[in-house]
Amino acid sequence: MTLVPRPPFVTRVPDGDNRERDVCGQCGFIHYVNPKVVAGAVIVEEGKVLLCRRAIQPRRGYWTIPAGFMEVGETVEDGAKREAQEEAMARISLDGLLGLYSIPRIGQVQAIFRARLIEPGFGVGQESLEARLFAWDEIPWTELAFPSVHWALNHWRETIGLDTFPPRSNPEGDLGLY
Amino acid sequence: MTLVPRPPFVTRVPDGDNRERDVCGQCGFIHYVNPKVVAGAVIVEEGKVLLCRRAIQPRRGYWTIPAGFMEVGETVEDGAKREAQEEAMARISLDGLLGLYSIPRIGQVQAIFRARLIEPGFGVGQESLEARLFAWDEIPWTELAFPSVHWALNHWRETIGLDTFPPRSNPEGDLGLY
Numbered sequence: 001m002t003l004v005p006r007p008p009f010v011t012r013v014p015d016g017d018n019r020e021r022d023v024c025g026q027c028g029f030i031h032y033v034n035p036k037v038v039a040g041a042v043i044v045e046e047g048k049v050l051l052c053r054r055a056i057q058p059r060r061g062y063w064t065i066p067a068g069f070m071e072v073g074e075t076v077e078d079g080a081k082r083e084a085q086e087e088a089m090a091r092i093s094l095d096g097l098l099g100l101y102s103i104p105r106i107g108q109v110q111a112i113f114r115a116r117l118i119e120p121g122f123g124v125g126q127e128s129l130e131a132r133l134f135a136w137d138e139i140p141w142t143e144l145a146f147p148s149v150h151w152a153l154n155h156w157r158e159t160i161g162l163d164t165f166p167p168r169s170n171p172e173g174d175l176g177l178y
Numbered sequence: 179m180t181l182v183p184r185p186p187f188v189t190r191v192p193d194g195d196n197r198e199r200d201v202c203g204q205c206g207f208i209h210y211v212n213p214k215v216v217a218g219a220v221i222v223e224e225g226k227v228l229l230c231r232r233a234i235q236p237r238r239g240y241w242t243i244p245a246g247f248m249e250v251g252e253t254v255e256d257g258a259k260r261e262a263q264e265e266a267m268a269r270i271s272l273d274g275l276l277g278l279y280s281i282p283r284i285g286q287v288q289a290i291f292r293a294r295l296i297e298p299g300f301g302v303g304q305e306s307l308e309a310r311l312f313a314w315d316e317i318p319w320t321e322l323a324f325p326s327v328h329w330a331l332n333h334w335r336e337t338i339g340l341d342t343f344p345p346r347s348n349p350e351g352d353l354g355l356y
Contacts, residue, residue, distance in 0.1 A: 016304070034214045034215065034247050034248060034249065034250065035214075035215055035248050035249075035250055037212065037213055037215060056194070069210070069212050070212060070213050071212065072211055072212065072282070073282050073285070074280075075280035075282055075347075076278060076280050077280070077347065078282075096344055097278060100254060100275060100278065100289060102252075102253035102254050104252055104253055105251075109248070109254050109287075109289070111278060126194070127194075164343075164344040165342075166344060166345075167275055169253075169254075
C-alpha cells in the first residue's frame with residue numbers, strides 16, 4: 001500500500017466564525033460537520049403499524065419504522081417515501097409530521113411522518129429481515145431499535161382520529177441515548 | 179505552494195447501497211454527502227416580526243429571519259435559539275414549528291419555528307447590518323433574501339391567534355429556487 005500524505009488540516013476558528021473547525025492549511029477549505037437528517041414514517045394500515053426488523057447494524061434484529069438518511073436532491077417527504085419503498089417495499093402517502101426529533105450526541109435530526117399505504121401490500125427490503133403490521137398491543141416494545149421509534153409510535157397514537165396536529169419534539173429531557 | 183497528491187477517490191456504488199458515492203480506493207472510506215439543516219425562527223414582538231439585513235453573502239444587504247446551519251451537539255430548537263442570539267442578539271422561546279421546508283437543489287432542510295422574545299430588546303449581530311421589527315404591511319417583500327423567508331412569514335401569518343398548528347412544507351411545486 002502506498003502512503004499518501006494527509007492534507008495539512010489544522011483546527012482553528014475561521015474568520016467570521018465562532019467555533020473551531022478543521023481547516024486545510026494549504027487551500028483554506030473548511031470542513032464543516034453538520035447534523036444529518038433522517039426521514040421516516042409511521043405507516044398505518046387498518047389501525048396497525050408497519051415495522052421492519054433490521055438486517056443491518058446498528059441494532060440488527062431489532063424492529064424499526066422505515067427511516068433513513070436523506071439524500072441530496074430530494075425533499076424530506078421524498079426521503080421518507082423512498083425509505084418506505086427501500087425497507088418495506090411500501091408505497092405510501094404522508095399525512096402530517098408526527099415528530100421532529102434531535103439526537104445531538106450523534107448529530108441527527110429525525111423527521112418522522114404519519115403515513116398510509118397507497119397500494120395494498122408491502123415486502124421485505126434489502127435492509128430488513130422481516131416486515132409486518134402490528135396492532136398497538138402487539139408492538140414488540142422491548143425489541144425496538146431506537147428511542148425515537150418509541151417516541152414516534154407514542155406520538156402517532158395521540159394523533160389517531162386527528163386530521164391535523166402539531167409535531168412533537170423529543171420527550172422532555174430525553175436526548176435519545178440508549 | 180506544494181502539490182499534495184489527492185486521495186484516490188473513485189465513484190462507485192458501495193456494497194449494500196444503491197447509488198454512486200465517492201469511495202477512497204485505498205482505505206474504503208465512503209464520502210456520504212447529505213442535506214444540511216437550517217434552523218431559524220419568525221420572532222414576533224407585539225405583532226411585528228424581527229428581520230435582519232444580511233452582512234454576508236449570499237444575498238448580502240437583503241432581509242432575512244434569523245436562521246443558519248445547525249451544529250453537531252445541539253438540538254434543532256437550540257440551533258434556532260442560537261441563531262437568534264448570533265444574528266439579532268435576541269433571546270427567544272419557541273412556540274411551534276411553522277415550516278419544515280426542503281431546498282433539494284442545494285441540499286437543505288429548513289426547520290423554522292414561531293418564537294417570541296423572552297427579554298426585551300435585540301441588536302445587530304456580527305452577520306447582520308441592521309435588525310428591526312416590521313409590521314405586516316411594512317415587510318420589505320421585494321428585498322427578502324430567500325424564498326423560504328417568504329414562506330415562513332406567510333405561514334406565520336396564518337397561525338396568528340392559534341396555539342397549535344401543523345407545520346407547512348414548501349408551497350406546492352415550489353422547490354425554493356430564486
